[in-house]
Amino acid sequence: MSDESVLRVENLTKTFExxxxxxxxxxxxxxxxxxxxxxxxxxxxxxxxxxxxxxIAGLEPPSQGTVTVLGKDxxxxxxxxxxxxxxxxxxxVFQEPRLLADVNVFENVELPLVIQNMQEPExxxxxxxxxxxxxxxxxxxxxxxxxxxxENRKAAIARALVTEPHILLMDEPTGGLxxxxxxxxxxxxxxxxxxHKGTILMATNNLNLARIASxxxxxxxxxxxxxxx
Amino acid sequence: xxxxxxxxxxxxxSEVLAALEITLSTAAALILGSSSFVGWLSLALxxxxxxxxxxxxxxxxxxxxVSSKEKEVAIMRALGAKGSTILxxxxxxxxxxxxxxxxxxxxxxxxxxxxxxxxxxxxxEVVGLIALFSLISSFSGGSVAAxxxxxxxxxxxxx
Numbered sequence: 001m002s003d004e005s006v007l008r009v010e011n012l013t014k015t016f017e018x019x020x021x022x023x024x025x026x027x028x029x030x031x032x033x034x035x036x037x038x039x040x041x042x043x044x045x046x047x048x049x050x051x052x053x054x055x056i057a058g059l060e061p062p063s064q065g066t067v068t069v070l071g072k073d074x075x076x077x078x079x080x081x082x083x084x085x086x087x088x089x090x091x092x093v094f095q096e097p098r099l100l101a102d103v104n105v106f107e108n109v110e111l112p113l114v115i116q117n118m119q120e121p122e123x124x125x126x127x128x129x130x131x132x133x134x135x136x137x138x139x140x141x142x143x144x145x146x147x148x149x150x151e152n153r154k155a156a157i158a159r160a161l162v163t164e165p166h167i168l169l170m171d172e173p174t175g176g177l178x179x180x181x182x183x184x185x186x187x188x189x190x191x192x193x194x195x196h197k198g199t200i201l202m203a204t205n206n207l208n209l210a211r212i213a214s215x216x217x218x219x220x221x222x223x224x225x226x227x228x229x
Numbered sequence: 230x231x232x233x234x235x236x237x238x239x240x241x242x243s244e245v246l247a248a249l250e251i252t253l254s255t256a257a258a259l260i261l262g263s264s265s266f267v268g269w270l271s272l273a274l275x276x277x278x279x280x281x282x283x284x285x286x287x288x289x290x291x292x293x294x295v296s297s298k299e300k301e302v303a304i305m306r307a308l309g310a311k312g313s314t315i316l317x318x319x320x321x322x323x324x325x326x327x328x329x330x331x332x333x334x335x336x337x338x339x340x341x342x343x344x345x346x347x348x349x350x351x352x353x354e355v356v357g358l359i360a361l362f363s364l365i366s367s368f369s370g371g372s373v374a375a376x377x378x379x380x381x382x383x384x385x386x387x388x
Contacts, residue, residue, distance in 0.1 A: 050388065059307060060384035080311055087309015094387055098304050102238035111235060115310045159308075 005068075006167060006199045007033040007056065012065035014051055021226040025051055028065065031217050033201060038193045040213035041203040047219040049203035050095060053171045056201065057092055058082040070166060087115055091160030093170040097152040099144040105155050106131065106140040112163045126162055133195075134158045134188075150181035154188070161196060168192070170202040174209055186212060232310060233318045236301055243297075244322070247290035247371070248330040254279040255334025255363040256341065262359050263342045263351035276359070280366040287370035291323055295377050302378050303386035312379040319378055323371030331363045 014025040025048035054060040058074045099108045113123040134154045174182045258279045342348035
């Protein structure tokens with residue numbers, strides 16, 4: 001593993017038991033991402049891109065293999081240590097924006113800083129700054145239900161970046177959006193990579209979007225072992 | 230860190246139901262406990278049944294609340310909130326529901342028993358004991374249900 005390595009995946013396999021048999025995802029995937037890389041995890045729907053993001057974030061355990069994030073084997077840590085590690089080092093943008101519906105945009109974006117116990121003045125200043133960057137200042141007091149799909153997505157990315165994480169994981173950041181919104185978000189994602197200077201890992205099945213990444217990690221189709229009826 | 234303002238933005242219907250059940254059962258237990266005409270065995274069985282009812286209803290109500298907040302809890306866990314922090318948020322909510330329910334139950338029970346000639350055993354000891362048992366059974370019922378937040382499969386909930 002090189003000194004610059006931020007993420008290392010070795011012989012990764014995830015197994016799911018289904019009604020019709022056993023599904024093997026990733027087929028022993030190996031990959032290494034270095035500091036500052038912008039990598040796109042690509043592949044059609046159902047190959048396990050979301051599962052891979054979840055495993056890297058420590059939200060799901062792998063069935064086989066190891067995932068080392070910033071030098072730590074994420075699956076070997078206990079739940080509390082994983083949660084703390086994730087909060088400090090990893091920003092996540094889920095496939096759906098997953099903003100909390102009962103609080104406004106400002107409070108949603110501020111939430112990771114509240115979780116980190118940051119003092120209120122510093123917390124508010126950081127939140128204002130990132131809302132400003134994403135052009136959401138005027139929407140700060142609005143509830144997520146009143147935002148457009150693109151604004152929801154921007155707020156979710158702002159929430160993931162507000163803690164200035166070492167790694168930003170994005171699961172289909174443009175999934176379900178119309179072409180014009182994708183055209184607005186794509187340069188923004190490129191700008192985030194330029195300004196964030198951290199490592200970005202983005203799962204997408206949009207090949208145009210994957211082109212803005214500096215490298216690609218294609219995921220193989222899953223292997224299925226059918227059960228005899 | 231206080232995440233309650235993110236988790237509990239309004240009063241949940243199941244919390245109101247739990248508080249109402251605790252109020253009614255505590256009041257009934259207090260009236261029974263201070264009644265001079267009930268035998269010891271039937272008194273113990275009736276009060277035990279009421280307290281067990283409080284335990285079950287609080288457990289069910291908080292379980293419903295945890296289920297309705299699964300997504301919020303999973304989002305917060307994914308953003309780095311520890312399970313113990315979220316659990317303490319739910320437990321503080323259980324404590325609030327329990328305290329309100331018991332207080333109202335004791336007040337209602339005391340008021341009704343003090344006007345009832347059959348409730349001649351009404352004393353501060355009886356009131357204290359019933360309130361204590363009611364608090365213990367409702368808080369333990371709520372706590373059992375609230376502990377579910379520690380075992381959420383975050384990845385699956387957020388899919």
